[in-house]
Amino acid sequence: MNKVFLTLLASSALFASLPLRAQAELDVVNLKSVIQRSVESDYPKLDALYKDIHAHPEIAFQEEKTAAKLAAEMRTLGFDVTEHVGKTGLVAIYKNGDGPTIMVRTELDALPMEEKTGLAYASADKTIWQGRETFVAHSCGHDIHMASWVGTAKTLVGLKDRWHGTLMFIAQPAEEIGAGAKAMLADGLFTRFPKPNFGFALHDGAFAYGTVLYTVGIRSSNLDGLYIKFRGRGGHGAVPQATIDPVMMAARFVVDVQSVISREKDPTEFGVVSIGAIHGGTAANIIPDDVVLSGTIRSFKSEVRAKMLAGIERTAKAVAAMSNAPEPEIKFTEGVKAVINDAGVVATAEKVLKAAFGDKFRPSPPVTASEDYSEFINAGVPSMFFNIGVYEPERVAAAREGEGPQLPTNHSPLFAPVPKPTIETGIEAMTLAVLSVFDEHAGGK
Numbered sequence: 055m056n057k058v059f060l061t062l063l064a065s066s067a068l069f070a071s072l073p074l075r076a077q078a079e080l081d082v083v084n085l086k087s088v089i090q091r092s093v094e095s096d097y098p099k100l101d102a103l104y105k106d107i108h109a110h111p112e113i114a115f116q117e118e119k120t121a122a123k124l125a126a127e128m129r130t131l132g133f134d135v136t137e138h139v140g141k142t143g144l145v146a147i148y149k150n151g152d153g154p155t156i157m158v159r160t161e162l163d164a165l166p167m168e169e170k171t172g173l174a175y176a177s178a179d180k181t182i183w184q185g186r187e188t189f190v191a192h193s194c195g196h197d198i199h200m201a202s203w204v205g206t207a208k209t210l211v212g213l214k215d216r217w218h219g220t221l222m223f224i225a226q227p228a229e230e231i232g233a234g235a236k237a238m239l240a241d242g243l244f245t246r247f248p249k250p251n252f253g254f255a256l257h258d259g260a261f262a263y264g265t266v267l268y269t270v271g272i273r274s275s276n277l278d279g280l281y282i283k284f285r286g287r288g289g290h291g292a293v294p295q296a297t298i299d300p301v302m303m304a305a306r307f308v309v310d311v312q313s314v315i316s317r318e319k320d321p322t323e324f325g326v327v328s329i330g331a332i333h334g335g336t337a338a339n340i341i342p343d344d345v346v347l348s349g350t351i352r353s354f355k356s357e358v359r360a361k362m363l364a365g366i367e368r369t370a371k372a373v374a375a376m377s378n379a380p381e382p383e384i385k386f387t388e389g390v391k392a393v394i395n396d397a398g399v400v401a402t403a404e405k406v407l408k409a410a411f412g413d414k415f416r417p418s419p420p421v422t423a424s425e426d427y428s429e430f431i432n433a434g435v436p437s438m439f440f441n442i443g444v445y446e447p448e449r450v451a452a453a454r455e456g457e458g459p460q461l462p463t464n465h466s467p468l469f470a471p472v473p474k475p476t477i478e479t480g481i482e483a484m485t486l487a488v489l490s491v492f493d494e495h496a497g498g499k
């Protein structure tokens with residue numbers, strides 16, 4: 055008879071004389087084995103779902119068939135499913151008495167690229183994107199997230215006598231273009247449906263399976279786009295005194311803007327500006343009228359971000375002033391904000407995940423990539439975003455020691471997670487994380 059930690063922790067008076075930590079660890083281990091047995095028996099179906107989704111990926115806002123597959127799975131489990139929330143997104147609700155509402159999010163979308171893994175279930179699918187035909191592949195592993203999401207839902211429904219509250223499972227479109235979370239919110243995600251009290255999401259990465267990485271606070275970066283048009287006055291390359299040279303301004307800006315990073319920003323804080331494109335001019339002996347630059351800006355903290363944007367704008371204007379040119383046209387396009395994990399949610403899940411995974415659950419530095427889950431956090435859902443590994447631990451160790459090849463990362467055409475241990479870890483970690491929060495906030499605490 056499993057008197058699990060949930061009830062034990064909730065009525066700890068009985069065990070007041072026992073060391074609570076030891077008691078909790080013991081019971082989490084017990085609960086983990088209950089979850090593992092459930093996942094093991096569900097796995098063949100999840101494997102089939104994973105391989106089907108992997109072989110037939112769909113790109114941002116085209117995820118109609120993928121969403122329909124998930125909707126069918128969730129209806130079978132007894133969830134109340136609403137489709138087409140934020141174009142192709144879906145919301146699945148499962149009510150189980152009084153308690154908090156907890157959101158679990160997966161992404162739906164794949165990438166416009168060719169898969170080169172050679173796996174039996176590799177994608178050969180193509181689609182039309184931005185007016186061009188392209189291959190499509192789940193090279194970011196969002197298919198792993200979907201299988202873990204369905205498996206977590208199934209496991210939590212199987213354990214429904216051990217928690218009370220509401221599950222809000224959402225499948226979000228278009229994460230790769232940073233537009234899907236916004237689309238779901240704009241379509242009434244937190245007004246047509248209950249606004250969750252807490253939220254969770256996971257992402258896979260090129261490290262050992264069975265390992266779960268997390269942080270308190272910042273988990274991913276702020277992303278902003280940069281567009282600058284330097285306006286000059288065109289003319290003959292041999293008569294520069296009759297022109298205002300925008301190529302000169304662009305060249306000076308590309309170099310000088312890095313002093314914002316090295317001189318203005320605190321060197322101990324993360325911040326990057328990279329100019330990825332310069333367009334201007336047509337011939338060697340013609341000074342053009344204008345030159346356009348575009349770039350990307352990454353940061354973790356909003357104050358660092360603000361400082362960088364101000365410095366970039368000031369540098370661009372100063373460069374134009376030096377040439378006695380008109381003010382440049384400067385546009386910042388706000389991409390996505392940093393994911394910031396809630397200290398309370400992490401502290402609650404941490405106790406349970408540490409007991410379940412030992413040193414395979416550990417803190418790691420934030421990633422410099424960006425992720426639009428931050429939209430849900432900024433809409434007021436305290437959350438925890440964590441990462442799970444996908445490769446054999448021996449291959450990861452060999453790559454680290456320089457004794458084996460580097461392992462393909464997310465967005466590589468060779469990215470190939472080992473499905474079973476990766477999905478099982480995703481389900482176990484997510485199920486335990488959700489249960490820990492239900493337990494901590496049982497009875498409206």
Ligand SMILES: [Zn+2]
Pocket residue numbers: 194230464465
């Ligand atoms: Zn990605």
Ligand SMILES: [Zn+2]
Pocket residue numbers: 194195196229257
């Ligand atoms: Zn991704």
